[in-house]
Amino acid sequence: AQSVTQLGSHVSVSEGALVLLRCNYSSSVPPYLFxxxxxxxxxxxxxxxxxxxxxxxxxxNGFEAEFKKSETSFHLTKPSAHMSDAAEYFCAVSFSGGYxxxxxxxxxxxxxxx
Amino acid sequence: xxxxxxxxxxxxxxxxxxxxxQCAQDMNHNSMYWYRQDPGMGLRxxxxxxxxxxxxxxxxxxxxxxxxxNKREFxxxxxxxxxxxxxxxxxxxxxxxxxxxxxxxxxxxLTVT
Numbered sequence: 323a324q325s326v327t328q329l330g331s332h333v334s335v336s337e338g339a340l341v342l343l344r345c346n347y348s349s350s351v352p353p354y355l356f357x358x359x360x361x362x363x364x365x366x367x368x369x370x371x372x373x374x375x376x377x378x379x380x381x382x383n384g385f386e387a388e389f390k391k392s393e394t395s396f397h398l399t400k401p402s403a404h405m406s407d408a409a410e411y412f413c414a415v416s417f418s419g420g421y422x423x424x425x426x427x428x429x430x431x432x433x434x435x436x
Numbered sequence: 437x438x439x440x441x442x443x444x445x446x447x448x449x450x451x452x453x454x455x456x457x458q459c460a461q462d463m464n465h466n467s468m469y470w471y472r473q474d475p476g477m478g479l480r481x482x483x484x485x486x487x488x489x490x491x492x493x494x495x496x497x498x499x500x501x502x503x504x505x506n507k508r509e510f511x512x513x514x515x516x517x518x519x520x521x522x523x524x525x526x527x528x529x530x531x532x533x534x535x536x537x538x539x540x541x542x543x544x545x546l547t548v549t
Contacts, residue, residue, distance in 0.1 A: 358540075
């Protein structure tokens with residue numbers, strides 16, 4: 323069965339600091355991996371996705387993530403945090419033949435302070 | 437292009453009341469989904485519809501029913517609301533072949549007292 327674990331329900335960084343949000347997955351078949359962002363009182367917006375090919379994936383707003391099969395990880399990073407990055411971030415896994423059903427992690431709330 | 441729309445945005449129900457949450461998408465997507473979001477639990481799939489005319493249970497279907505009215509619309513019904521159904525409900529859609537991302541609506545915040 324597929325599952326997703328996000329380490330740290332809350333992460334706090336200073337403006338300009340590195341952002342690192344951790345995601346580990348469990349999957350018995352090749353996974354497809356996604357990061358979504360949710361701003362307050364809004365729906366989810368896709369940041370980036372990994373399906374096949376290059377393991378370093380670049381997304382919107384300067385975020386990127388690297389698929390590491392040996393570590394079953396798909397951590398999200400951004401070199402320099404902005405105040406506008408404050409939001410909740412969700413990692414999700416899907417798989418071929420699964421009707422694009424997503425299994426979500428519990429989420430990580432990112433706070434950015436001056 | 438509105439994407440995925442949901443109505444209502446907010447709703448308060450008393451225990452035992454019924455209601456239907458509406459969802460529509462204008463992206464010509466085949467697949468549609470209903471999730472609930474609870475603090476610390478991420479989003480959990482309630483029901484999904486892989487294509488018009490089909491619906492299937494997700495992870496937490498108990499207490500809910502769905503209708504795929506046509507390709508655009510996918511409704512979620514609570515027949516007898518319970519306090520445990522207090523949550524934020526999101527509709528999503530996806531389309532095309534292969535693994536595609538889902539597009540989410542703005543959500544419905546439901547409180548059952």
